[in-house]
Amino acid sequence: MYLSCVCGNEKTKTRLSSVIRNRTLSHAYILCGEKGSGRHTLALSAVAALNCERRDEGVVPCRECTTCRRIFSMQFTDVKVLSVQGAKSTIGVDEVRVIREDMFLSASESEYKVYIFEDADKLTVQAQNALLKVLEEPINNVLIFLLCERRDKLLTTIRSRAPMITMEYLSAELIDKYLQSNSEEGRTLKRRDAEGYREVLRRADGSIGRALSMLNTDSIREYQTMHEEVCSLLLAFSPHTPYATLLSEVSSLPKNRADFIEVMEEVIRALRDAIASKRAEAFTLLFFHSKEECEEVSHHFTMTRLLQVYDLVTRAIEQASANANMTVVSALLSTNKP
Numbered sequence: 001m002y003l004s005c006v007c008g009n010e011k012t013k014t015r016l017s018s019v020i021r022n023r024t025l026s027h028a029y030i031l032c033g034e035k036g037s038g039r040h041t042l043a044l045s046a047v048a049a050l051n052c053e054r055r056d057e058g059v060v061p062c063r064e065c066t067t068c069r070r071i072f073s074m075q076f077t078d079v080k081v082l083s084v085q086g087a088k089s090t091i092g093v094d095e096v097r098v099i100r101e102d103m104f105l106s107a108s109e110s111e112y113k114v115y116i117f118e119d120a121d122k123l124t125v126q127a128q129n130a131l132l133k134v135l136e137e138p139i140n141n142v143l144i145f146l147l148c149e150r151r152d153k154l155l156t157t158i159r160s161r162a163p164m165i166t167m168e169y170l171s172a173e174l175i176d177k178y179l180q181s182n183s184e185e186g187r188t189l190k191r192r193d194a195e196g197y198r199e200v201l202r203r204a205d206g207s208i209g210r211a212l213s214m215l216n217t218d219s220i221r222e223y224q225t226m227h228e229e230v231c232s233l234l235l236a237f238s239p240h241t242p243y244a245t246l247l248s249e250v251s252s253l254p255k256n257r258a259d260f261i262e263v264m265e266e267v268i269r270a271l272r273d274a275i276a277s278k279r280a281e282a283f284t285l286l287f288f289h290s291k292e293e294c295e296e297v298s299h300h301f302t303m304t305r306l307l308q309v310y311d312l313v314t315r316a317i318e319q320a321s322a323n324a325n326m327t328v329v330s331a332l333l334s335t336n337k338p
């Protein structure tokens with residue numbers, strides 16, 4: 001079995017497994033997907049599969065042999081990673097030229113020299129053109145992975161020279177399965193705090209990286225606090241709640257723009273659940289932990305009021321994102337009490 005350490009993405013794994021087995025890899029691949037979607041793991045797994053000491057046995061890469069371990073811990077001399085440095089926002093042509101020179105030196109401990117560009121969409125046009133040279137005239141045994149979030153930032157000429165692999169959105173079931181077999185923290189959390197664990201799966205929103213980053217109890221506690229705050233803010237919009245409660249809820253919202261938007265986006269998710277539950281159709285919960293919890297909130301509202309609040313919150317997000325004065329944005333939320 002090849003590349004089983006990569007979560008989901010079955011078609012991609014099948015496609016890559018066969019080219020790895022037959023040593024017929026393209027000289028470059030574009031791996032497109034958001035941060036945390038597994039692009040890095042896929043690239044390293046492919047490299048490990050090429051080099052694994054047990055590649056004639058069952059699971060490839062085995063992740064246990066010395067070579068696999070060195071590749072996954074980035075201690076393998078023939079694997080180099082290029083990413084945006086420090087406070088810079090782009091990767092410039094000079095950095096690419098240095099890498100290009102290096103590509104012509106022979107590999108020191110394996111068949112392939114591998115270059116992983118972690119932020120290929122941050123390469124300047126000049127840098128991309130410099131890279132294009134080695135894509136147009138591939139160097140023997142050089143393998144390039146271009147990781148990007150936005151494929152439109154890559155030159156058409158680059159895109160036409162390297163097959164594009166788009167990372168899949170992973171279901172909560174797949175993320176659960178992955179965490180249970182690969183993460184000690186994931187197993188512990190599921191055992192000790194099933195509710196917190198479900199919260200992680202929900203908020204991971206299709207990304208293993210995001211799920212992993214949430215696996216410490218502090219961040220889970222933070223999310224739980226936010227969950228409670230969002231529930232009480234939402235209830236304050238109900239026609240049955242005194243207006244003073246709404247004013248007080250609104251005044252305690254974060255003053256910082258980014259935090260404010262984050263809370264409002266949660267409110268939108270909660271509203272989507274509430275609206276869907278009113279429609280009584282089958283739906284997947286985005287915010288609430290259970291249908292019962294959702295109904296406890298939604299029964300305080302009519303559909304009309306839910307839609308009004310939805311519009312209001314959407315407008316607040318738009319204005320906050322457009323740099324409007326935060327006091328004005330907050331005030332907007334408390335002006336529409338029917």
Ligand SMILES: [Zn+2]
Pocket residue numbers: 051052053054061062063064065066067068069
């Ligand atoms: Zn191995």
